[in-house]
């Protein structure tokens with residue numbers, strides 16, 4: 492079993508996965524039932540406002556509690572969900588669950604909190620994404636301006652006209668768009684100008700070596716400066732050390748997310764931590 496491998500089960504699982512496509516098929520079959528069986532759940536990670544040191548929002552991060560293998564990380568099964576098309580159903584579930592939780596928090600007085608949901612390129616290519624977002628907002632009563640959709644550069648590499656049409660339709664609903672993992676894809680700085688985006692998330696690979704690698708520090712400075720001149724909000728992901736946080740604050744990054752403040756945790760634990768006074772270090 493995953494336990495016997497000695498680790499947390501994830502590395503064991505990763506080896507297995509690359510080992511055989513038969514295994515992949517088995518997993519896809521399991522994934523097909525995961526939604527109905529209630530095996531999927533969300534963790535939430537705070538995104539801090541640098542001015543207040545309080546969370547301005549949370550990112551919803553999907554987990555799968557496989558009955559035999561334990562908790563499986565999204566990097567292991569989202570690609571499978573994308574390939575098989577299951578991501579459409581799973582993504583709709585994620586959006587509903589996150590907005591329902593967001594509404595619950597708003598009712599409990601944390602009514603400034605925004606909720607970010609990841610949307611893969613496959614999801615984004617489906618015209619019905621619009622309908623999913625619209626009905627989810629209607630049914631849950633979660634305010635559109637508090638919903639953030641995180642997309643990656645791969646979304647923008649598809650047909651530009653269609654992509655811009657989809658982004659505009661979402662923005663017309665009041666939803667905000669965040670460019671996730673910025674700098675890792677076939678990055679083009681012009682994307683930020685060309686597409687109607689509100690938020691830029693600097694990928695954690697640049698943040699990691701910020702205090703040792705002059706090049707990474709330079710890249711981050713450029714992204715922040717460009718984002719500011721385009722009036723976009725900047726978020727740094729993967730902030731793990733006080734030194735990284737210090738650098739990013741000095742460079743006037745707007746928002747911060749990372750293990751330094753909190754790992755992704757379940758909704759109740761996150762709520763307790765927010766009530767206990769926030770995350771500033």
Ligand code: C2E
Pocket residue numbers: 536551552553564565566569582585609610611641671672695728729730731748749750751755
């Ligand atoms: P992402 O959207 O870029 O999410 C950030 C990832 O960085 C998360 O990994 C998070 O746990 C991790 N992280 C946060 N802070 C730190 C830190 O300080 N250090 C390090 N090393 N890592 C940190 P996670 O939860 O394993 O998710 C991986 C990816 O899976 C996400 O990357 C996203 O692309 C995808 N994903 C997660 N949930 C969903 C979902 O509901 N739908 C879709 N389509 N994709 C999802």
Ligand code: MG
Pocket residue numbers: 550609641671
């Ligand atoms: Mg994300």
Ligand code: MG
Pocket residue numbers: 671672692694728
């Ligand atoms: Mg990211």
Ligand code: MG
Pocket residue numbers: 672694695
């Ligand atoms: Mg990432």
